[in-house]
Amino acid sequence: MQEGTSAIPFPRSVGHRPDPAGSDPSSSALILAENQTVIGKLPSLLAHLSAREREIVLSHGRRKVYYKGATLFNQGAPHDGIYLIESGRIRVFYVSPSGREITLAYWYPGNFVGGPEVFGTGIHSWTGVAASNSSVVWLPGKQLKALITEIPALAIGIIEGLAFKGKCYSTMAQMLGTRSATERLVHLLLHLTDTYGIPDQAGIFIGAAFTHADFAHMVGATRQWVTIFLKRLQNDGIIHCRKSQILVRDRAALAAMQNAQA
Structure with missing residues (x-):
């Protein structure tokens, strides 16, 4: 993930949290799905x-x-x-x-x-x-x-x-076939937030590590496009990235992006 500033600390519990290899509480698969x-x-x-x-x-x-x-x-x-x-x-x-x-x-x-x-x-x-x-x-x-x-x-x-x-x-x-790459990535981020979200004063941490390439392969885009889009979300204050960790600072704004695209 894109390196962020040190102004927003990532909790040690997230950094040392094991990858959720199979502990998905909502489903038995992680897949790009409308519902x-x-x-x-x-x-x-x-x-x-x-x-x-x-x-x-x-x-x-x-x-x-x-x-x-x-x-x-x-x-x-x-x-x-x-x-x-x-x-x-x-x-x-x-x-x-x-x-x-x-x-x-x-x-x-x-x-x-x-x-x-x-x-x-x-x-x-x-x-x-x-x-x-x-x-x-x-x-x-x-x-x-x-x-x-x-x-x-x-x-x-x-x-x-x-x-x-x-x-x-x-x-x-x-x-x-029916959603743009932007819609698909926003949808995926919201799903990961709901599934692996760890509430914090600064927002919601996604307690699962995925690289830019992982996101690109899931939404059918290039890694470069994913990097640019995530950086845009970070500049807008909606998310904060550091390496493979993502903090969703404004889930409502992220959801509004999805609704605006629909």
Whole structure:
């Protein structure tokens, strides 16, 4: 983030606050969406299973740990099953032939990634990387297909998961197609403020670290444009930035910008 002045101190609690890898209280995914309540919150893939059924499913999987920045699967690579997120945060994104990236979503615990071809056929349409240190359970496609014939509740969980992802990607497409880059970034800042906001005398701190590049990939803009726009908001006294921390000094003004653009 753009370096700010030292006149507005950032509290130590924010600086030392761990990245909210999966602690999103309002949803089980961070995605560009007009209305987060329409998407709702996905129950865990294993929510409908009995304790014994969970044990059986997990016995067919392999627990893996991915450190921040590590790749789970690559766009264009053959499918080999799904990854059930136990902890951490997984970023899924698409890379165009020109090399430009668009983030589809950040997925939190309870979700699975690696679809939509959950049975290990076809190729991956996008790439998945660990946005923070993460623990997942890899379920091979062939075993997963056999398991759902034995455990109907698992099939329900997979269908619910795919439906949830479909709603997420649909709302993202709607935002990209009907809202300007300015509207999208203001909307994202408000959502992050409401989700990770830490009230303070100076305003509301966003207790989650995102770089200018992260914002650019989420709203479909360039990093340079994001930097310029955030600097404009800072000059107007609406936000204050320091490295990867943002203080929203005037949420009402930020919301008014969104309403004015609508």
